[in-house]
Amino acid sequence: MSSSGGRKLAHVALLPSAGMGHLTPFLRLAALFVARNVQVTFITPHPTVSLTESQALSTFFASFPQIKQKQFHLLQAEKNSFDPFFSHIELIKSSGHLLPPLLSALTPSLSVFITDMTLASAVIPITQAISLPTYVLFTSSAKMMTLFLSYPALAGSRALDDLEETGVIKIRNLELMPKSLVPPPLLQKSDNFLKKSFVEESGKVIESSGILVNTFVSFEFESLGKINDGEVLERPPSVVAIGPLPPYDSEKSRLQLAWLDDQPAGSVLYVSFGSRTALARDQIRELGVGLITSGSRFVWVVKNSIVDKEDGQELEEVIGHELMERVKEKGLIVKSWVQQEDILSHPAVGGFLSHCGWNSVMEAAWNGVRILAWPQNGDQKVNADVVERIGLGTWVRSWGWSGEKLVSGAEIAERIRECMGNESLRIQTLGIKEDARKAVGFGGSSDKGLTELISMWNQF
Numbered sequence: 429m430s431s432s433g434g435r436k437l438a439h440v441a442l443l444p445s446a447g448m449g450h451l452t453p454f455l456r457l458a459a460l461f462v463a464r465n466v467q468v469t470f471i472t473p474h475p476t477v478s479l480t481e482s483q484a485l486s487t488f489f490a491s492f493p494q495i496k497q498k499q500f501h502l503l504q505a506e507k508n509s510f511d512p513f514f515s516h517i518e519l520i521k522s523s524g525h526l527l528p529p530l531l532s533a534l535t536p537s538l539s540v541f542i543t544d545m546t547l548a549s550a551v552i553p554i555t556q557a558i559s560l561p562t563y564v565l566f567t568s569s570a571k572m573m574t575l576f577l578s579y580p581a582l583a584g585s586r587a588l589d590d591l592e593e594t595g596v597i598k599i600r601n602l603e604l605m606p607k608s609l610v611p612p613p614l615l616q617k618s619d620n621f622l623k624k625s626f627v628e629e630s631g632k633v634i635e636s637s638g639i640l641v642n643t644f645v646s647f648e649f650e651s652l653g654k655i656n657d658g659e660v661l662e663r664p665p666s667v668v669a670i671g672p673l674p675p676y677d678s679e680k681s682r683l684q685l686a687w688l689d690d691q692p693a694g695s696v697l698y699v700s701f702g703s704r705t706a707l708a709r710d711q712i713r714e715l716g717v718g719l720i721t722s723g724s725r726f727v728w729v730v731k732n733s734i735v736d737k738e739d740g741q742e743l744e745e746v747i748g749h750e751l752m753e754r755v756k757e758k759g760l761i762v763k764s765w766v767q768q769e770d771i772l773s774h775p776a777v778g779g780f781l782s783h784c785g786w787n788s789v790m791e792a793a794w795n796g797v798r799i800l801a802w803p804q805n806g807d808q809k810v811n812a813d814v815v816e817r818i819g820l821g822t823w824v825r826s827w828g829w830s831g832e833k834l835v836s837g838a839e840i841a842e843r844i845r846e847c848m849g850n851e852s853l854r855i856q857t858l859g860i861k862e863d864a865r866k867a868v869g870f871g872g873s874s875d876k877g878l879t880e881l882i883s884m885w886n887q888f
């Protein structure tokens with residue numbers, strides 16, 4: 429803690445987890461703290477899983493020289509997991525014992541620590557031992573949080589066995605969600621990585637000083653209510669909605685998007701499945717056919733590997749020469765990565781074919797762009813359900829989880845036409861954009877939540 433003109437200022441350290449879906453909200457939160465005179469130390473696990481993360485970090489620290497960066501050098505370990513992101517999270521956790529010396533060397537001493545929810549079981553015992561108040565940034569939806577917080581109790585009860593009959597996940601008498609939304613590994617009887625990590629992380633998150641969640645009250649009123657009213661857990665840590673975490677200025681690449689500039693307002697569909705999902709090769713081709721047949725204009729980010737370091741193949745090899753040529757007539761194809769904020773904030777963009785990673789959902793709400801949801805894995809069906817209920821988009825439930833079936837180009841085209849031509853959805857989406865901006869604007873629900881937290885931390 430330090431003081432400015434006699435006023436105490438909080439010093440907050442942030443520790444993100446692996447992948448852009450976790451790093452981005454942490455960077456945005458750090459930028460918000462700077463704008464509110466909070467001193468920030470940003471702890472970056474080193475190395476990162478992807479090149480995109482290292483690049484995002486370099487740009488970020490160049491724009492925010494007032495933020496201290498502390499590299500957290502991870503132990504080297506064999507990468508033997510089926511998923512590079514999960515194995516990186518394990519690596520960060522197993523390097524946890526290297527954190528205390530790093531934390532004790534920080535000056536002024538820390539007021540508060542903020543960790544990613546996937547690292548809680550490694551971090552919270554360490555920060556508890558030094559009596560450092562620790563908050564969790566939950567990077568998914570509040571609806572997903574209802575499942576996350578109740579999962580240890582669910583997994584230890586008969587509730588999962590009873591599912592065969594009811595098809596609905598219940599905690600005590602509270603209906604959380606239909607089984608069909610839940611990531612399949614969480615429903616399995618046998619042990620698996622996701623089950624183990626939900627039980628371990630959730631068990632520690634409930635010992636935290638509080639949870640910050642990247643959502644806003646009017647968007648997820650019901651789920652936030654269920655948690656804060658003690659329906660999900662009898663004594664939940666306080667949960668504060670602080671989203672949508674707005675993009676910071678230098679996040680935009682300031683590239684000239686000449687092609688987009690030439691398209692009519694709201695006419696372009698942006699197609700992306702986030703930072704860590706690659707569709708199967710045959711599904712990529714069907715999607716290409718669907719995009720052409722739909723008649724819509726589009727910007728399509730094609731990833732052919734979940735790790736960008738390995739995303740080496742030429743697009744033409746993946747899509748095929750003929751399709752590649754036809755796709756170019758109506759749209760722009762980008763390999764691996766595009767600065768999403770540049771695209772979603774462009775007036776020509778009116779729709780987003782999205783996997784419903786939660787950051788993408790919040791970014792669509794922030795920019796008033798309607799979603800055609802195509803969840804692929806993890807929390808994404810839960811998030812798609814939130815999108816559909818609030819009216820930010822539509823969801824074709826029959827498309828299933830990633831790889832469950834091959835969705836045909838004709839079917840995709842039909843759904844794109846419906847979504848892009850849906851005038852009431854367009855209007856609803858603009859209303860949601862207004863609500864999102866109100867929530868983080870002066871005196872809005874998210875603004876108040878964060879202001880109250882910071883004033884409390886300034887007293888620590």
Ligand SMILES: O=c1ccn([C@@H]2O[C@H](COP(=O)(O)OP(=O)(O)O[C@H]3O[C@H](CO)[C@@H](O)[C@H](O)[C@H]3O)[C@@H](O)[C@H]2O)c(=O)[nH]1
Pocket residue numbers: 447448449450452567568700701702703704705729764765766767768769784785786787788789791805806807808
């Ligand atoms: O070409 C791209 C692709 C992604 N992004 C950005 O990267 C982030 C991606 O996050 P998200 O949309 O949440 O997707 P994932 O990368 O898939 O995120 C992981 O983390 C999320 C938050 O926990 C989960 O909701 C997802 O299911 C999980 O896969 C967003 O900020 C995007 O703007 C880009 O800028 N360019």
